[in-house]
Each structure stands twice: as C-alpha cells, then as structure tokens.
Amino acid sequence: MDAQSGIVQIPTAMSSELTETDISSDEVAPTLSAVAKRAGVSSITVSRVVRLPELVAPATRARVEKAMRELGYVPNLVAGALASAKTNSVGVLVPTIANSIFADTVQGLSDKLEPLGYSVILAQSRYDAAREDRMLAALLSRRPEAIIMVGSPATEDGKRLLRHARIPIVETWELPIDPIDAVAGFDNYQAGVAVARHFIAQSRQQLAFIGGDDPRGTRRWLGFQDHALACGLQPPRRLILERNASGSVAAHANLPGVDAVFAANDAHAIGFMAGLRKAGLLRDGPAAAQPVAVVGLGDLEMGRLISPSLSTISVHGDAIGRTAATLTLERGGERRIDLGFELVLRDSG
Incomplete structure (x- = not known):
C-alpha cells in the first residue's frame, strides 16, 4: 500500500494559514482548458483522458499527456467539492517505509500537524524517479494544503508539478541552494x-x-x-x-x-x-x-x-519533521533551515 490518509477537522483558527495567496510565485496553476489548447484538442477530450483514457485514441491520449507534463497540470480529484473547501491534509513523500531511517521525520511532522487538525497522506517513491513523479501527481490530485518530501524532486517534471501547485512545499533531508519553496535538512x-x-x-x-x-x-x-x-x-x-x-x-x-x-x-x-x-x-x-x-x-x-x-x-530526524511542519504553517522568516548532524563515535570505528 503506497498511501494512507485520515479525516479530521481543522480548527477554524487555522483555516487561513495555508492558502494560495500566501505562496510567492509568478506562475499560475495550469487549467484543463490550457492543456486542451496546447494539445490542440477540446476540453472534453482532456477530461476523457483524465477519467476514461481507454475511450481516447492512443495518439491523442499521448499528445494530451505530453501537454499535461509540460504544463505541470494535475487533475483535481476533489473537484466535486466547493472550490474554497479545505482538504485538511498534507501530502508526505518518502523514499521508503521499509527502512526506519525516515520514521522519526514522519513522526515529528505528524506530531506537529495532527493536533492542529491536519491529516497526513503518505506515499513512497522507492528511489525511482518515474514513480516519484507519479506519486507527486497522485498526492497533488487530492489537493493537499502542503507537500513535504524527503529530498528534492528528481526530475524537471516533478519540479514543475510542485512549482505550479501554489501551495507550501518543503524539501527535507538535504539543503538545496535554490529550493522550490522551503527546506529543512542537513548538508x-x-x-x-x-x-x-x-x-x-x-x-x-x-x-x-x-x-x-x-x-x-x-x-x-x-x-x-x-x-x-x-x-x-x-x-x-x-x-x-x-x-x-x-x-x-x-x-x-x-x-x-x-x-x-x-x-x-x-x-x-x-x-x-x-x-x-x-x-x-x-x-x-x-x-x-x-x-x-x-x-x-x-x-x-x-x-x-x-x-x-x-x-x-x-x-535530527524528529527536528527535521517538526521544522518542516512549521514551515508549511508559517510563511514568514527563514525558509532554508540547516539542522546539522553529529558524528557519534562508538566501537565499530
């Protein structure tokens, strides 16, 4: 199982903290009609590619999917809800849950977010760049209010998806010089x-x-x-x-x-x-x-x-998680946090 989610209510006091207007970005989230224009098809055809791809000719489907990748378009799987509705969720992408090395980070961010009413949707990339892109698209399609990921996007398509999302994005476990939005990690x-x-x-x-x-x-x-x-x-x-x-x-x-x-x-x-x-x-x-x-x-x-x-x-995995959660909630201040590391010497060398 690659993802799990829970349903909780966000306190009213928190409802304005994660909004599109808080995101500093010159890019506008791409629309279905923009994809249609780029692919040279109707909006109905794009909708069919998203929801009933087997009904669309392979060549047309490939053209539409290419336009979606180039524009960073992600279908909205919660489109039936009001446009202003909150999903009360934060997407978290980790390389794997088979190795407990990232467990402290997930626990730290959960401990910070869940008492405030946010649920965590967890997905794995399994160290595979193509799968990472699919999991980012899957998370974004559920319209989370932020994405926290271990590492940085492995591909330009992944970076484009996140830049167009216009929500808080936090990269962790490293310190890219030019993060998409914010970063909490170490060198x-x-x-x-x-x-x-x-x-x-x-x-x-x-x-x-x-x-x-x-x-x-x-x-x-x-x-x-x-x-x-x-x-x-x-x-x-x-x-x-x-x-x-x-x-x-x-x-x-x-x-x-x-x-x-x-x-x-x-x-x-x-x-x-x-x-x-x-x-x-x-x-x-x-x-x-x-x-x-x-x-x-x-x-x-x-x-x-x-x-x-x-x-x-x-x-400091727990601190990385808690700091990442804070960066999704607070838009001001330092956006690149170096939490350091410590060399612990024992008997193996």
Whole structure:
C-alpha cells in the first residue's frame, strides 16, 4: 500500500494559514482548458483522458499527456467539492517505509500537524524517479494544503508539478541552494567530509563507501571522496548497491585492502558488519582494535544495541519533521533551515 490518509477537522483558527495567496510565485496553476489548447484538442477530450483514457485514441491520449507534463497540470480529484473547501491534509513523500531511517521525520511532522487538525497522506517513491513523479501527481490530485518530501524532486517534471501547485512545499533531508519553496535538512556533502576526516585521524588509509546512487547518497559519497583526495589518500572505492539491498549487504563485505567503510545509512552498515563478522574482520572491542572501521548514518536503535556498537552520523530526524511542519504553517522568516548532524563515535570505528 503506497498511501494512507485520515479525516479530521481543522480548527477554524487555522483555516487561513495555508492558502494560495500566501505562496510567492509568478506562475499560475495550469487549467484543463490550457492543456486542451496546447494539445490542440477540446476540453472534453482532456477530461476523457483524465477519467476514461481507454475511450481516447492512443495518439491523442499521448499528445494530451505530453501537454499535461509540460504544463505541470494535475487533475483535481476533489473537484466535486466547493472550490474554497479545505482538504485538511498534507501530502508526505518518502523514499521508503521499509527502512526506519525516515520514521522519526514522519513522526515529528505528524506530531506537529495532527493536533492542529491536519491529516497526513503518505506515499513512497522507492528511489525511482518515474514513480516519484507519479506519486507527486497522485498526492497533488487530492489537493493537499502542503507537500513535504524527503529530498528534492528528481526530475524537471516533478519540479514543475510542485512549482505550479501554489501551495507550501518543503524539501527535507538535504539543503538545496535554490529550493522550490522551503527546506529543512542537513548538508550531506559535509557529512561525508566529517566521516573521511575521522578515518584519516585514525590513520586509516584505504577507504570505501557503500550505498545507493540516489542524490543524497551521492552527495555523501562526493564529500567523502573529495576530502580523502584532498588529504593525499588513494581514491576511495565506491560500491553501489541495488535498491532495497540492505538485507544482502553482508555478501559485499569482502573488500580486499580496505580498512575503513562509510555506509550511506545504518541499515547498510549493519548488514556490512554482519559480513565482516563472518569473515573474521569484526571484533568485540574498541574502535582502534577493528581491522575494518565502519561508520553509518541515521543512528538507528539497532546500531546502538549490536556488538560492537555502530559509529554513525546522527541526523535530527524528529527536528527535521517538526521544522518542516512549521514551515508549511508559517510563511514568514527563514525558509532554508540547516539542522546539522553529529558524528557519534562508538566501537565499530
């Protein structure tokens, strides 16, 4: 199941806080008639493409869908309600719910929004750019009063959808220089730098990075690599994992010559450590005694409980969620909030 929603009432005092007139944008939300004009068809044909696509010739349907993408048009699935009606909902897009790394963020924003009468509609992109666009369109079609997403849109189509939505948009878990509206997160590049600096201070020489090739993971890798090279080390190795590969990371633990590994998240780090243990390269003892040092990111509870305990980049997920919620409610003030991170050193490296 990709989305879930609840129905609650927004207190009257909050009803004016999330309105189109609060959004600073020179763009006007595209209309069905604008799509029809661009595609060279009637408005009725566009309506059929939206609601009864099987009744429209494939070539015509493709032309209309292309016009919709180019204009950033999203069908209104609540069009039967009054135009001024509130949906009392906030759309939230996360990469996955299979990994609990984003749970604190979702909990934090829910804790902030739900007492005020907002419900949360949750969707997953599963680290797939095309699916992310579909999920953004699905969320927007329900006319939420704001969108909060982990990361930034992966495609120009996704960015266009959000810019045309004319509602508060909050990107989280990173710090784009030019956000669509607002952002609450941390610097993934500097997180990579911090781990590389730590390994070098330990006199580790042969570094490696394991993780996916998603934008946030890639920025961690670039910071890690750039700092290592700037300090005169050999280029670190990078092992790109398949999506949702956390359960099979142990199979990649044999990296000859490597003495320090930065994993893009704690789930990958824990899986990698299981492989190290099987290979006899993990010991119960202090970091200095580890043949291969390992640092993750996310500070999951499991990482604190395993032996040796996992060193990690601690991200303030709950604070990110609460700050993102506040940014949807309050239009003034700083719109780019850096909540930082902390390198937590334990026994794994």
